[in-house]
Amino acid sequence: MNKSVSEAVIKRLPKYYKHLKELEISGLTKVSSGKLAEMLNITASQVRQDFCNFGGFGQQGYGYDVGRLRTEIANILGLNRTYNMIIIGAGNIGRALASYKGFVNEGFSIMALFDVVTNDKRVTDNIPLYPMEELENYVNNNQVDIAIIATQRESAQEVANRLSELGVTNYWNFAPVELKLDNKCIVENVYLSESLNVLSYRMNNN
Amino acid sequence: MNKSVSEAVIKRLPKYYKHLKELEISGLTKVSSGKLAEMLNITASQVRQDFCNFGGFGQQGYGYDVGRLRTEIANILGLNRTYNMIIIGAGNIGRALASYKGFVNEGFSIMALFDVVTNDKRVTDNIPLYPMEELENYVNNNQVDIAIIATQRESAQEVANRLSELGVTNYWNFAPVELKLDNKCIVENVYLSESLNVLSYRMNNN
DNA sequence: TAGATTGTTAATCGATTAACAATC
DNA sequence: TAGATTGTTAATCGATTAACAATC
Numbered sequence: 001m002n003k004s005v006s007e008a009v010i011k012r013l014p015k016y017y018k019h020l021k022e023l024e025i026s027g028l029t030k031v032s033s034g035k036l037a038e039m040l041n042i043t044a045s046q047v048r049q050d051f052c053n054f055g056g057f058g059q060q061g062y063g064y065d066v067g068r069l070r071t072e073i074a075n076i077l078g079l080n081r082t083y084n085m086i087i088i089g090a091g092n093i094g095r096a097l098a099s100y101k102g103f104v105n106e107g108f109s110i111m112a113l114f115d116v117v118t119n120d121k122r123v124t125d126n127i128p129l130y131p132m133e134e135l136e137n138y139v140n141n142n143q144v145d146i147a148i149i150a151t152q153r154e155s156a157q158e159v160a161n162r163l164s165e166l167g168v169t170n171y172w173n174f175a176p177v178e179l180k181l182d183n184k185c186i187v188e189n190v191y192l193s194e195s196l197n198v199l200s201y202r203m204n205n206n
Numbered sequence: 207m208n209k210s211v212s213e214a215v216i217k218r219l220p221k222y223y224k225h226l227k228e229l230e231i232s233g234l235t236k237v238s239s240g241k242l243a244e245m246l247n248i249t250a251s252q253v254r255q256d257f258c259n260f261g262g263f264g265q266q267g268y269g270y271d272v273g274r275l276r277t278e279i280a281n282i283l284g285l286n287r288t289y290n291m292i293i294i295g296a297g298n299i300g301r302a303l304a305s306y307k308g309f310v311n312e313g314f315s316i317m318a319l320f321d322v323v324t325n326d327k328r329v330t331d332n333i334p335l336y337p338m339e340e341l342e343n344y345v346n347n348n349q350v351d352i353a354i355i356a357t358q359r360e361s362a363q364e365v366a367n368r369l370s371e372l373g374v375t376n377y378w379n380f381a382p383v384e385l386k387l388d389n390k391c392i393v394e395n396v397y398l399s400e401s402l403n404v405l406s407y408r409m410n411n412n
Numbered sequence: 413t414a415g416a417t418t419g420t421t422a423a424t425c426g427a428t429t430a431a432c433a434a435t436c
Numbered sequence: 437t438a439g440a441t442t443g444t445t446a447a448t449c450g451a452t453t454a455a456c457a458a459t460c
Contacts (some may be wrong), residue, residue, distance in 0.1 A: 005411075008451070014403035018382070032417065044417090045453050052419060060418040061460035077403050078410035096302035102382070108402060146405065170409050172402060176224070176308075186412060188405035190398065196314060196378060197220035197283050199352065199394035203376050204284035205211075206392060214427070238441065250441090251429050258443060266442040267436035 005053050012050060013077055015040050020070040032063040082107040083145040085172075086138070088159050090115035090129055093174050094150035098124040108146070112138060139166040149173040211259050218256060219283055221246050226276040238269040288313040289351040291378075292344070294365050296321035296335055299380050300356035304330040314352070318344060345372040355379040 019039045023031055033047040040047070051057055051064075057072050058064045074080055087094045090113045098110050113129045130138060138144075147168045149156050156175035163171075164181050171187045173179055179187050225245045229237055239253040246253070257263055257270075263278050264270045280286055291309075293300045296319045304316050319335045336344060344350075353374045355362050362381035369377075370387050377393045379385055385393050 006451070010404060010407055011400070013407060014397075014400040017403065018400075034417085043453060045455090046451090048417090048419065049452075056419055058418050059460060060458065061416050063417065076407065076411075078406035079403070083406065092302035092305045096298035099298045102399060103402065106399065106403075108406075145409075170405065172405055186405065186408045188401055188408070190396070190401050191220075192396065193308060193312065194217070194220040194224075195394055195396050196309065197223065197285070197312075198216060199376065199378055199392065200284035200289065200314075201216055201219060201282065202392045202394070203351075205282075212427070240441085249429060251431090252427090254441090254443065255428075262443055264442050265436060266434065267440050269441065 009050050009053055012040065012042070013073060016047075016050075017070065017073045017077060017079070020066055020073065023066045024070055029066050030063050031066050031069070033058070036064075079106055082109065084143050085110050085146040085148055086144050087113045087148040087150055088115075088132075088135075088163070089149065089151035089155075089175075090118075090124070091150065091152075094148070095124050097148060097150065097174075098127050110148075111142065111144075114138075135162060136166060139163065139168060144168050146170045146172055149175050149179070151175055153177055215256050215259055218246065218248070219279060222253075222256075223276065223279045223283060223285070226272055226279065229272045230276055235272050236269045237272050237275070239264070242270075285312055288315065290349050291316050291352040291354055292350050293319045293354040293356055294321075294338075294341075294369070295355065295357035295361075295381075296324075296330070297356065297358075300354070301330050303354060303356065303380075304333050316354075317348065317350075320344075341368060342372060345369065345374060350374050352376045352378055355381050355385070357381055359383055 016036065019036065020031075033044040033051075037044040037047045048056075048058075051069075054072070054076055057069050085108055087098055087110060090098075094113060094115070098113055103110070110127055113124065113127055114132055114135055115129060116132050118129050118131045144163075144166075147160075147163045147170070149160060149171055151159050153175050156173065156177050157179060160171060160173075160179045160181055164185060169185045171179060171181070171185065173187055173189045174192070176191060176193060178189070179185075181187065222242065225242065226237075239250040239257075243250040243253045254262075254264075257275075260278070260282055263275050291314055293304055293316060296304075300319060300321070304319055309316070316333055319330065319333055320338055320341055321335060322338050324335055324337045350369075353366075353369045353376070355366060355377055357365050359381050362379065362383050363385060366377060366379075366385045366387055370391060375391045377385060377387070377391065379393055379395045380398070382397060382399060384395070385391075387393065
């Protein structure tokens with residue numbers, strides 16, 4: 001099993017998962033590597049190789065059972081459990097993520113928002129907004145699986161350090177910096193401006 | 207010159223650019239491939255190979271001139287001009303992007319927001335919010351370089367079709383669907399839930 | 413049984429890394 | 437001149453693709 005699954009494969013897993021959910025909703029119960037390949041715009045070979053990394057979930061001559069495959073991939077992705085998340089930074093992005101309903105369905109719940117300024121900002125939906133001073137107290141008394149860093153670039157590292165000392169190891173980072181944390185920490189970055197720059201690159205080089 | 211630059215290289219360009227800006231701010235005027243490699247966490251060879259794709263901007267025995275290199279990469283990325291953007295969908299993400307100040311510095315300005323519901327929502331900062339019926343009229347009378355799709359999943363494709371018919375060819379898509387548009391269109395996707403799923407994968411497989 | 417389609421090995425392709433002559 | 441460092445070619449590594457025996 002997963003002794004170093006390549007980055008490329010990992011990035012495709014959520015795509016498989018998404019398409020399998022769609023297939024399941026549309027009532028299909030079986031799917032072939034060829035069909036999945038078409039949906040993801042890759043080759044059937046690659047689909048089979050990808051699943052082979054995890055043992056292979058198909059049946060020769062038949063294909064893959066949609067429900068089974070979806071469950072297997074959900075397990076691989078860790079979607080068979082729930083995650084408590086907090087957001088640091090109640091600015092535009094922080095509040096947008098807080099009120100976005102899409103994550104909860106997949107087991108990711110946002111428990112609290114933190115910001116230096118708490119007065120002029122409303123609590124978003126039913127999620128409480130705490131001042132930064134409350135961070136230590138909150139984390140010590142609540143399970144925090146993932147911290148979402150949605151602060152200004154300047155304070156992101158400092159906030160991550162504080163969280164790291166409190167034992168938080170998993171970060172979804174929206175600040176345009178590379179967080180330097182010790183090796184046991186896991187950081188997944190969303191660098192919006194890089195994405196926008198790639199778009200403008202393509203606009204000028206196609 | 208750029209006869210098929212690989213995806214991997216393209217994705218690194220914004221990172222080079224970001225670090226070069228930092229170097230410039232910190233007052234450094236020269237930088238070596240080794241130094242840049244260290245900043246990006248790659249090898250010096252790779253840095254030189256990357257720049258070689260575009261002709262090479264260095265000087266043997268010296269290194270790269272920070273200002274020159276930054277300008278060259280800015281040109282490659284198309285950052286030597288401005289872009290007029292509109293946002294379709296004034297929900298959480300749409301409004302967050304509208305009020306985010308970071309893009310304007312790089313020449314990306316948000317000119318208008320569109321949504322089916324315009325009454326109960328305030329105009330964000332100074333950006334006007336129009337009803338969807340105004341879309342055709344607006345696009346026909348204003349330069350729109352990039353459309354940001356921030357609608358619900360369900361309406362994203364339909365909105366993109368409308369824009370495409372109006373001649374808009376460049377899309378920054380935040381809806382969790384793959385937009386199907388003709389080949390001359392350029393779509394750059396930001397799939398937040400895929401990023402979150404990769405995070406949970408790593409949390410469960412490290 | 414015949415047809416379909418997997419899992420997996422082998423071949424190919426492309427990206428990364430190493431090496432080094434060129435030269436500032 | 438000697439040291440540093442590029443641009444670029446060659447070697448290596450890893451990912452994708454092709455092929456096919458196994459088998460449902």
